Amino acid sequence: xxxxxxxxxxxxxxxxxxxxxxxxxxxxxxxxxxxxxxxxxxxxxxxxxxxxxxxxxxxxxxxxxxxxxxxxxxxxxxxxxxxxxxxxxxxxxxxxxxxxxxxxxxxxxxxxxxxxxxxxxxxxxxxxxxxxxxxxxxxxxxxxxxxxxxxxxxxxxxxxxxxxxxxxxxxxxxxxxxxxxxxxxxxxxxxxxxxxxxxxxxxxxxxxxxxxxxxxxxxxxxxxxxxxxxxxxxxxxxxxxxxxxxxxxxxxxxxxxxxxxxxxxxxxxxxxxxxxxxxxxxxxxxxxxxxxxxxxxxxxxxxxxxxxxxxxxxxxxxxxxxxxx
Amino acid sequence: xxxxxxxxxxxxxxxxxxxxxxxxxxxxxxxxxxxxxxxxxxxxxxxxxxxxxxxxxxxxxxxxxxxxxxxxxxxxxxxxxxxxxxxxxxxxxxxxxxxxxxxxxxxxxxxxxxxxxxxxxxxxxxxxxxxxxxxxxxxxxxxxxxxxxxxxxxxxxxxxxxxxxxxxxxxxxxxxxxxxxxxxxxxxxxxxxxxxxxxxxxxxxxxxxxxxxxxxxxxxxxxxxxxxxxxxxxxxxxxxxxxxxxxxxxxxxxxxxxxxxxxxxxxxxxxxxxxxxxxxxxxxxxxxxxxxxxxxxxxxxxxxxxxxxxxxxxxxxxxxxxxxxxxxxxxxxxxxxxxxx
Ligand SMILES: Cc1ncc(C[n+]2csc(CCOP(=O)(O)OP(=O)(O)O)c2C)c(N)n1
Ligand SMILES: [Mg+2]
Numbered sequence: 001x002x003x004x005x006x007x008x009x010x011x012x013x014x015x016x017x018x019x020x021x022x023x024x025x026x027x028x029x030x031x032x033x034x035x036x037x038x039x040x041x042x043x044x045x046x047x048x049x050x051x052x053x054x055x056x057x058x059x060x061x062x063x064x065x066x067x068x069x070x071x072x073x074x075x076x077x078x079x080x081x082x083x084x085x086x087x088x089x090x091x092x093x094x095x096x097x098x099x100x101x102x103x104x105x106x107x108x109x110x111x112x113x114x115x116x117x118x119x120x121x122x123x124x125x126x127x128x129x130x131x132x133x134x135x136x137x138x139x140x141x142x143x144x145x146x147x148x149x150x151x152x153x154x155x156x157x158x159x160x161x162x163x164x165x166x167x168x169x170x171x172x173x174x175x176x177x178x179x180x181x182x183x184x185x186x187x188x189x190x191x192x193x194x195x196x197x198x199x200x201x202x203x204x205x206x207x208x209x210x211x212x213x214x215x216x217x218x219x220x221x222x223x224x225x226x227x228x229x230x231x232x233x234x235x236x237x238x239x240x241x242x243x244x245x246x247x248x249x250x251x252x253x254x255x256x257x258x259x260x261x262x263x264x265x266x267x268x269x270x271x272x273x274x275x276x277x278x279x280x281x282x283x284x285x286x287x288x289x290x291x292x293x294x295x296x297x298x299x300x301x302x303x304x305x306x307x308x309x310x311x312x313x314x315x316x317x318x319x320x321x322x323x324x325x
Numbered sequence: 326x327x328x329x330x331x332x333x334x335x336x337x338x339x340x341x342x343x344x345x346x347x348x349x350x351x352x353x354x355x356x357x358x359x360x361x362x363x364x365x366x367x368x369x370x371x372x373x374x375x376x377x378x379x380x381x382x383x384x385x386x387x388x389x390x391x392x393x394x395x396x397x398x399x400x401x402x403x404x405x406x407x408x409x410x411x412x413x414x415x416x417x418x419x420x421x422x423x424x425x426x427x428x429x430x431x432x433x434x435x436x437x438x439x440x441x442x443x444x445x446x447x448x449x450x451x452x453x454x455x456x457x458x459x460x461x462x463x464x465x466x467x468x469x470x471x472x473x474x475x476x477x478x479x480x481x482x483x484x485x486x487x488x489x490x491x492x493x494x495x496x497x498x499x500x501x502x503x504x505x506x507x508x509x510x511x512x513x514x515x516x517x518x519x520x521x522x523x524x525x526x527x528x529x530x531x532x533x534x535x536x537x538x539x540x541x542x543x544x545x546x547x548x549x550x551x552x553x554x555x556x557x558x559x560x561x562x563x564x565x566x567x568x569x570x571x572x573x574x575x576x577x578x579x580x581x582x583x584x585x586x587x588x589x590x591x592x593x594x595x596x597x598x599x600x601x602x603x604x605x606x607x608x609x610x611x612x613x614x615x616x617x618x619x620x621x622x623x624x625x626x627x628x629x630x631x632x633x634x635x636x637x638x639x640x641x642x643x644x645x646x647x648x649x650x651x652x653x654x655x656x657x658x659x660x661x662x663x664x665x666x
Contacts, residue, residue: 039642040463091641102465102640118467119425120397153396154428181397183373189396254372312639314647321636 005215006057012273012282013291015057015214019049019270020295022073025082026245028299029072029089029103033249038089042103043070047212047244050269051176052077054217055144055239058225064112064130064143066123069104070176070243071116074146079111082302092309099312100320114143120181121147121154124173128160131171131228142228143171144221150181152195161236165202168233172224175238176211182247183255196238204234211239212269215276242267340491340521346379348490348522349455349511352497353380353417355526357387360415363501364391366402367419376421377457377516399428403454407437407506410452415501422468423456423510437506438481449504453497459550459600460649461514466637469645471549471601476508477577477610483507483531484577488552490520492575495529503531512550532579536588540568543594543659546585546611547573551598551650558655565656567663569596577607585611586620593625594662600649603632625666631658 006012026046032038056077067074088095096106107115117123127145134141175195199206209220224235242264277283356363370380371394384392395402406416441449460469476484487493500507547555552573559569570588589595597608612628633649
């Protein structure tokens with residue numbers, strides 16, 4: 001049975017604020033990029049906010065996550081500092097990685113984020129290993145491992161999920177199925193209908209969830225987390241969702257139709273959840289507006305503070321290659 | 326004398342300017358038209374046109390059977406190419422970033438490189454693995470490496486690093502013809518550069534060092550994007566009164582060292598420039614060949630290497646630039662070398 005939904009006003013507000021914060025962060029990044037003020041590349045999770053939010057809210061603060069190239073939402077969901085994230089993207093010394101990592105490598109070990117990853121499926125074995133550490137030390141902590149539908153076609157996925165299954169490791173595999181790995185649709189990349197169908201091959205439970213329903217995501221991940229914490233082993237949760245923006249800055253969207261994008265925009269997870277909380281009387285229109293304003297304010301402040309920070313310093317590029325003895 | 330351009334594979338047929346990525350695409354298209362066995366597989370090479378736009382319209386020209394989009398499964402697709410090559414096809418694999426050859430290393434190193442030898446010559450693996458390498462795009466540590474020395478260290482692999490559009494086309498055609506596995510490393514920063522490329526499918530043979538210019542004072546040997554930086558540095562050095570040669574081996578395996586040794590014997594000074602980290606890097610091989618040959622006795626100054634830092638490539642643009650040799654660094658290194666003798 002599923003655990004309590006986000007039924008009280010406090011948790012509902014937190015969920016909504018997290019989703020708005022992710023949305024605003026991604027929009028700010030998109031805008032800074034378009035104006036030539038941000039360097040490199042980036043992968044936005046606009047449209048997928050419910051997945052990161054619902055999943056992270058099912059974790060304890062001492063639980064860990066591993067994330068992906070599309071990781072800003074996971075990072076925010078786990079409680080990262082927006083200014084340090086933005087500072088990293090703006091190549092500042094005060095960024096999470098001192099300008100060395102950028103968007104694809106942000107980690108925040110203090111909040112249990114073991115890191116984004118530039119390598120598709122790179123985090124899946126790492127999550128498995130972190131869960132092994134918790135099991136070996138007899139700690140009741142859990143790892144939530146985020147990855148995409150495309151990552152499920154890498155050998156690393158297969159090897160790691162099998163290890164976690166045979167050792168009953170406390171890890172929850174969360175596939176964010178946004179229907180495409182870059183341009184390649186899941187209809188073409190897999191011969192099964194759902195990534196979760198693969199769970200049976202490893203002898204673990206697999207569930208497919210409406211990934212744009214933050215409560216459904218939360219419930220499914222909470223179930224999987226309690227199973228993992230109890231020692232029963234991993235679960236594969238598949239959040240079906242959609243990315244509104246291109247894969248990255250160079251995407252011309254030649255592989256999908258405008259109609260398809262419009263259909264999914266109509267399933268906006270934030271709009272849906274705002275309606276739910278108001279219907280249930282958890283938050284009124286003024287309270288919802290206050291959440292939106294708070295997210296916007298936090299974002300503006302993060303951009304302002306990050307911009308004011310000193311640029312990353314090229315004078316000591318060798319200092320972090322090895323950890324000091 | 327200042328600049329004599331002397332390219333051993335120099336084409337004579339009709340030329341026009343193409344970008345480096347157009348040159349790669351043209352080579353693939355001409356090879357596919359000429360030989361039904363040639364086909365391509367890789368991630369997002371179909372309607373998307375390739376992560377760097379290299380396959381472009383090939384999908385529309387040749388269809389999805391021969392320009393074959395794959396799931397994100399590098400080990401699987403390289404292995405499939407090895408198998409198809411063994412079974413008589415001429416596959417070209419595109420790996421989106423050369424960093425992801427790591428996923429496929431078993432098939433590249435333990436399988437493709439060794440099959441011909443292990444089988445006593447009874448079978449061969451005529452495949453090409455194309456992959457972009459190098460820094461300069463802000464993609465950070467897992468998308469910016471220069472791993473060419475790894476491949477050059479594995480007997481059985483040929484390793485190609487074209488620096489100009491004409492070389493990209495001519496060397497790729499030779500790589501496709503070659504009966505061995507060829508690792509073909511394209512520099513991302515070169516994709517949009519343009520230069521004259523022959524219309525005809527003329528081959529540039531593997532294993533022929535290009536001499537881009539000859540000078541009296543110092544020999545610069547450079548690979549990949551460092552070739553154009555070395556040529557820019559050469560122009561600056563001319564104004565400083567230093568006359569340099571710029572040579573590009575173009576293929577690391579097989580390595581045509583004779584023109585390098587000959588030029589260094591003449592100038593007495595060698596500056597070896599690569600983007601990859603210096604420690605155990607490819608230019609160490611060139612330095613060794615110089616010191617193992619009688620060229621050693623002609624040196625007026627110690628051989629000098631200029632390489633990327635022994636560190637991963639960072640994200641921030643100012644850090645990224647500081648991590649690999651720039652034109653100014655080449656100029657400075659050359660001037661220092663001149664002062665040493
Ligand atoms: C090993 C590896 N192969 C290819 C890539 C290039 N790449 C980056 S993201 C991506 C698509 C990933 O798709 P998916 O796992 O579904 O995640 P999404 O981008 O949809 O969030 C690809 C092919 C990579 N970074 N790493
Ligand atoms: Mg996807």
